Amino acid sequence: MQQAASKTTPPTISHRPPLAWIGQGFLLLLAALAVFVIVKNMIDNPPLFIQMVISGLQLGFVYALIALGYTMVYGIVKLINFAHGDVFMVGAFISFYSVAKFNLHQWPAMVFPGMDGLLVTIIGTTTVILISMVICMALAVTIERVAYKPLRDAPRIAALITAIGVSFFLEFFGALNFVFSPRFIPYQRPFDVVAWYIKDGIYQVQPGQAPPEGAITFSNIVLIIMIASILVQIFLQFLVRKTKIGVAMRATSYDKQAARLMGINVDQVISFTFAIGAAFAALGGVLYAIAYSSIWTQLGILPGLKAFVAAVLGGIGSIPGAFVGALIMGQAEAMTMGYISTPMRDAVAFSILIIVLLVRPTGIFGEPEKEKA
Amino acid sequence: MDTFFLVASLVKIIAILAYIYGLLWVMGHANRWVKIGGIVLAFAVVQLALTPFGDFQILTAFDQGLLYQACAMTMVALGLNLIYGFNGQFSLGQWGFYGIGAYCAADITYRWINGDSRGLIVVAFGVVLVALAIWGIGKFLSRYRGIPVMSSFTLYLLGTVAAAAVAVFIGNALQPLLQPALGTPENPGWLNSEIALQVVFFLAVILAGAFAAIVSFLFGLPVLTLGSDYFGIATLGFTIVINTLMINSDTILPFPEMKGGRGMIGIPKLTTWFWAFAFMVLVIIVMRNFIHSSTGRTVMSVREDETAARAMGIDIAGTKLLSFVVGSLFAGLAGGVYAHYIGFLSPGTFDFLVGFNPLIIVVFGGLGSMSGTVAASFGWIFFLEGLLRVILSQMGTEAPTWRFVLYPIALLLLMLLRPQGLLGNTEWGFLKAKVIPLKVEK
Amino acid sequence: MSKQNTQNPPLTLETIGLTKRFGGLRAVGNVNLKIKKGELAGLIGPNGAGKTTAFNLITGLYKPTEGEILFQGESIVGPEPFEITRMGIGRTFQNIRLFSNLTVLDNVRIAYHPHAGYSLFDGIARTPNYYAKEKELTEKTQEFLAIFGLEKLQNEVAKNLPYGEQRRVEIARALACNPRLLLLDEPAAGMNPKEIVELMDLIHLIHDRFDLTILLIEHQMRVVMGICQHITVLDFGEVIAEGTPKDIQENERVVEAYLGKGAGHAA
Incomplete structure (x- = not known):
């Protein structure tokens, strides 16, 4: 008995899980509560709210720089690189030594006396940042080759534990006195932070003067962080979509074996990914240090973890996702500091992680369910 | 440096490992009297070594402290061994539950000796009522198939909160009645007598374990569905959140006696070698019986291949949750023992960085080996915390930092050279699985 | 589309319009399976035809995008895989x-x-x-x-x-x-001819001894043709033929699916 394939449409049978409304209702309630609190605060005190938003942007754009490294590395080798936050810390420290010990932020003035002060600062600071970036890139590639590469075929847990070990090593080796020392070090900025306040017009905040009540303040560092982060994003989009190495990175992240068979040098691509991530983390480290003005060897732990949460929130493996996730994390942290209390900000950050993982584990821009082999 | 001291310390470490091996061997002996006698002997030998004879004492007070820490760490590490080694779920949350257990037990006894019974009453009733609520809700939910986890979580959470509220009410109601019998620290009543305190201490530790188990149930229920990597990160987040709550225990949480970041002091030092030994042996026995049972086999099957286990009718989510809860229970018990040995608690002790220690211990001892975990825990405490600390402190003030430089290097070497850990899958004595003889055809 | 079953023997497994999409890819489309009680049935098709996906749908590892799955008359869409196993469906896997x-x-x-x-x-x-x-x-x-x-x-x-x-x-x-229903996913994979014969004997043995209904995915035609009573053929996620082994061997569409267009005429 042979039958042709049935051409009728399949019956639509509802297969909704039972009692789903309880869980969904609970989450909606939490969301509504959060929205209510935010909107209420927004209406009660608009300038404070805007101030929060600005702090949040400062944090968020820095987290974005760090989150990129996490998301790219996870995308390509499925490793949560715990040591990434410590590369961020190293970047901050390298720039500190460049500025405090070697005065590199002012080197054009020594080579070209008479050059305009602002130009000297710009070139000098850029040099300082580039030095940090290069050193951190080298560090990341070394870590990858020494610690992660040998474990590429080992169970994922082995690589994860090793990453934790590398992270500890960087923090505590750095804490030795002959390296960075365990103390909190006041950071010497390559350029001065200038602040303005907005109240009936924009005015510069004079040293020693407090801005008036109800004014919104922002600084040049916030602007620099935002611009730098956005430029990095644009650069990355270009890199990933329009260049050969970018295509190679994407291919390797989809299927290492296939990429190898297509002639891609997978080891180089992986090292390159680590390097790029480290470069941006270093940039983030310098900017963070300028913004928050003190550094220590465990500087990278919490921002690193929060940036990781941001990457997961946005969809781990997705570069635009990491950016969006980081901005959200920055805002959440700033709002918590302003409206709840400063100590709670870390708790809120990780609560966000847990909620995201429960509600939408693939993140905002994450890829949907894949077919199981 | 003193050669005698160095040699003596090494001898001590070897003696300790031999002691553990001997204890496990004796517990695994076929003859019941050898088993019981052996355990009592093991207890007595160390007790003797701790007793001062005039000016002389084989094991110093410092050693005694290390012993207690080792027993506590063994319990925590065995819990992680269960969750990660046998069940395959990478968790960084053990330290959080250790801290929860410590603070919970400490609060109960601290309040008790200060004339406040509410700690004990509220937690005791709370644990019982919450357990009932969870059991009841579980029965209700078992009538449905395929419920989304958020829904069941919400119901359990509501049930727990309601039960806890009732427990608080009961505690407040009973306190005035019990107050006279409790007395004050200067003038303790009969409920604060030596014997009563021993009972309260015992209850405090048990309840701390139960409390940790309940928290782990609620936390684990939604989070275990996430899959290995994410689950690990979520547990890390959990430890950080708990640590934040500890630092703010007097502001965000209503526990002024815990004094937040400054740390809680005045905890009665009720831990003795008897209690530490007893709790540790209890945990070892429970763990071994758990693993060597049908449930234990399903726990391991989840580690081996989840998809296949599902296809055999194993409730994956339930098994993971069970392992997680039992492992956290062990950590909670350990916390109770620790808190009453050291007499004070500081949130810094439960920092998530320190929380990697049990992970290193379990991996080092051998993920699939309970014996390895016990040996590695004792080895860790006595060698690293004890001996190495002394050696390095004589080498300069930077020594503590050097420890943390050496640990990761050791870990890296371990991962590269012997990832299965020292003992791999082998077990000693009591912990060894019985080999089933082939059925002989009659 | 299912006929009244008052005279026919009961169906152990029935899928109605079973469809599964992964994003834009339709792995299984509008599949109607009818496996009778006690039958030894086969599910064949070229690689990627959706056979293992169908198994995963039946055992609850995937949820269908559309359609229904009935086991002994009861819907098994919704319960967890382990619950489905306890209801009486067992399976083996392509990769052991x-x-x-x-x-x-x-x-x-x-x-x-x-x-x-x-x-x-x-x-x-x-x-x-x-x-x-x-x-x-x-x-x-x-x-x-x-x-x-x-x-x-x-x-x-x-x-x-x-x-x-x-x-x-x-x-x-x-x-x-x-189990009442046993799903075997390519049990003969990687076996030499002697092992295959042993396997076929084993399958007959368990079919008789345990009073089972068996559905098997297999590429080795001698196994399928040798032991199956009823065969369903999938290609690109859809059923293209079903019937006895003899019917299938003579079906042009089936030959084309395996060997390419034009080969059907040679069959």
Whole structure:
């Protein structure tokens, strides 16, 4: 008995899980509560709210720089690189030594006396940042080759534990006195932070003067962080979509074996990914240090973890996702500091992680369910 | 440096490992009297070594402290061994539950000796009522198939909160009645007598374990569905959140006696070698019986291949949750023992960085080996915390930092050279699985 | 579309319009399977036709995008995979999924866990009930292994066994769950001709002895044609033919699906 394939449409049978409304209702309630609190605060005190938003942007754009490294590395080798936050810390420290010990932020003035002060600062600071970036890139590639590469075929847990070990090593080796020392070090900025306040017009905040009540303040560092982060994003989009190495990175992240068979040098691509991530983390480290003005060897732990949460929130493996996730994390942290209390900000950050993982584990821009082999 | 001291310390470490091996061997002996006698002997030998004879004492007070820490760490590490080694779920949350257990037990006894019974009453009733609520809700939910986890979580959470509220009410109601019998620290009543305190201490530790188990149930229920990597990160987040709550225990949480970041002091030092030994042996026995049972086999099957286990009718989510809860229970018990040995608690002790220690211990001892975990825990405490600390402190003030430089290097070497850990899958004595003889055809 | 079944024997498994999409890819489309009680049925098709996806849908690892799955008349869309197994569906996997680090005995003993007869408390407290039931469980497992000739291997660690024996352990393990319907996913994969003959005998043996309904995915045509009573052919996720082995061998569309267009005329 042979039958042709049935051409009728399949019956639509509802297969909704039972009692789903309880869980969904609970989450909606939490969301509504959060929205209510935010909107209420927004209406009660608009300038404070805007101030929060600005702090949040400062944090968020820095987290974005760090989150990129996490998301790219996870995308390509499925490793949560715990040591990434410590590369961020190293970047901050390298720039500190460049500025405090070697005065590199002012080197054009020594080579070209008479050059305009602002130009000297710009070139000098850029040099300082580039030095940090290069050193951190080298560090990341070394870590990858020494610690992660040998474990590429080992169970994922082995690589994860090793990453934790590398992270500890960087923090505590750095804490030795002959390296960075365990103390909190006041950071010497390559350029001065200038602040303005907005109240009936924009005015510069004079040293020693407090801005008036109800004014919104922002600084040049916030602007620099935002611009730098956005430029990095644009650069990355270009890199990933329009260049050969970018295509190679994407291919390797989809299927290492296939990429190898297509002639891609997978080891180089992986090292390159680590390097790029480290470069941006270093940039983030310098900017963070300028913004928050003190550094220590465990500087990278919490921002690193929060940036990781941001990457997961946005969809781990997705570069635009990491950016969006980081901005959200920055805002959440700033709002918590302003409206709840400063100590709670870390708790809120990780609560966000847990909620995201429960509600939408693939993140905002994450890829949907894949077919199981 | 003193050669005698160095040699003596090494001898001590070897003696300790031999002691553990001997204890496990004796517990695994076929003859019941050898088993019981052996355990009592093991207890007595160390007790003797701790007793001062005039000016002389084989094991110093410092050693005694290390012993207690080792027993506590063994319990925590065995819990992680269960969750990660046998069940395959990478968790960084053990330290959080250790801290929860410590603070919970400490609060109960601290309040008790200060004339406040509410700690004990509220937690005791709370644990019982919450357990009932969870059991009841579980029965209700078992009538449905395929419920989304958020829904069941919400119901359990509501049930727990309601039960806890009732427990608080009961505690407040009973306190005035019990107050006279409790007395004050200067003038303790009969409920604060030596014997009563021993009972309260015992209850405090048990309840701390139960409390940790309940928290782990609620936390684990939604989070275990996430899959290995994410689950690990979520547990890390959990430890950080708990640590934040500890630092703010007097502001965000209503526990002024815990004094937040400054740390809680005045905890009665009720831990003795008897209690530490007893709790540790209890945990070892429970763990071994758990693993060597049908449930234990399903726990391991989840580690081996989840998809296949599902296809055999194993409730994956339930098994993971069970392992997680039992492992956290062990950590909670350990916390109770620790808190009453050291007499004070500081949130810094439960920092998530320190929380990697049990992970290193379990991996080092051998993920699939309970014996390895016990040996590695004792080895860790006595060698690293004890001996190495002394050696390095004589080498300069930077020594503590050097420890943390050496640990990761050791870990890296371990991962590269012997990832299965020292003992791999082998077990000693009591912990060894019985080999089933082939059925002989009659 | 299903006929009234008053005169026909009951269907153990029925899928109605079963469809599964992964994003833009439609792995399985509008598949209607009817497996009768006690039947030895085959599911074949070129690689990527959606056969394993169909198995995963039936066992609950995936949820269907559209359509219905009925097992002994009851819908099994919604319950968790382990619940579906306990309802009476067992399966083996294309890539052998034994519990590698456990012994053969343990691998099969786990199947008895839902019916162990003792609780966790019994286990921890080592009550007399535990000792009695554990002994019973172990003996039942040993007897079961003997049916398959595996009893001497009981203490071997699964990953150390040769491939053919691993496959047998996997089938034994699936059967220990006491299923009504057994799904075998490419059981003959990687076997030499002698092993294949042994496998075919084994499948006949279990079909008769355990009163099973069996649905099997297989690429080896001699197995399919040799033991299956009824065959369904999938291509690109859709059913393109079904019938007895003879019908299928003569079906042009089937030949085309495997060998390409134009080959059908040569059949």
